[in-house]
Amino acid sequence: MMLVQFLLCLSILTSAQAATISATQCDNATASAAPNIVFDGRVRANATVTDFDGTSGPFNPDFVKGENVSFSQLIKFPEGEIALFDSSVGAKAIEVTISDQSIFNPGGSNAQTAVRRAELMPRGDLVADNVTTTGIKTLHFSIKPSADRPLNVSHEYLMVFLERADFAGNLFMLRTGTLIGSDGSTKNDLVLFGNTQNGTQTLFTTPFEKAAFNNFALRLDFTQNTIQVFQSTGGAPLVQQTEPLPNDLSGNGDYHVGLNKNPTDPGADSLRSGFQESGINEGMVYGSIFIEDNANSTVTLS
Template structure:
């Protein structure tokens, strides 16, 4: 298992500010602000209802419901999952067009409670945890640029950070086979090779008080946004091949309060 921890903003040391909760090989030491843990007994249709899904059932997706585009692979637990929770796979296909964004193929998860305005996830110091795993049957086409996890400002004008894979448009020499973190200015600040078989674990700490420019509120996006090629207008046009069947497996998704330097490991 590969574990990678990186931070945009203040580099923080871990400390115990809440009762530790053992989950898998990891231990949650800090108060959980937003939980994206998927209960092991959830059924696909549970993701289509506000009453039963840990995520917003309406965003982000095309015309297909989440029960049609999410998969539940039978694999080993990620770092912060245990017997009571499970991994979930976000998939995209030719129909994965959100609203009128015809250039993108997109599907993603937004944790319930993560509102666009005055979200608890945009106050103080917060750390987003997530683990990713590749699906050998639904591989990403890394000649394209992908956004996998990011935080988008409330007015949609900027992303405080992007966790990406594939070929970054306009950045010659970028390694398509790596995960990359780009800051608000779209400058790459960190990368690590994509492991084709193992879980990879990540934590991103955002300081909304002192470090960097994390202004603008907004929401965390977790899933797949596949950009087209051959255009400068990536939202509305460009080339996307037909017959798309791609996926990204996620586990152990949660946002914790990192006040006083608390980060779970």
């Protein structure tokens, strides 16, 4: 153990502990130190929907959403919803919604006409220098179906994912609904998939609880290229569900939290071919969104 780490350890212990602590014990104590939060997306209790249209909130006001639609038209505050890690910081849950107008048109001339999208991304100035995609970072979030705007689970939905900086693929994706190319057997599950450039393997599956928040922490080791899943429901502390699983996490990029609704019967170009019904009014409730640095600490479980 390096001297500076040992001295840091002693600084967080009582005088009685420090008098007898060994280097091995100090390693364990340091690993239990409080992690540093590198991005906090928990929405303060007094936030308004217009905060999502500017830079007073933690999310990018410009991406990802339909043309001529503002986030203040897409964000709602569901009553009585308190997620696992929100109450301790005075935060509240948010609902991200999609409609027929949720057609993303990157560059203004490349509309994704077969997809409906509304996704929150961290503001770039808050996550500069790839701070959330290097080292060992853990993405926390809680997710719950909207009581007023249910999904049409005959479609596939991406709800949380990390997109490569070059837009060439996703490093992981949390999906639900009838997954494209599947028999629909997991349409009421939450399914975590790995890197889309490496065969998109299934990493973890759990039933999608409808009456309570589904809480996740994804420990992402960008050096060792692994994902470890912690999960719980309601107000229960997170529980380790997997060991670190191999998954290519190279490419940096941006986290997306929201709804990306894929078409049914997509063709070769699934962004622009396939079926989407009209009259879409769907939503997903989120809370407890933050990213912590776990290089020298354990994952926060409660």
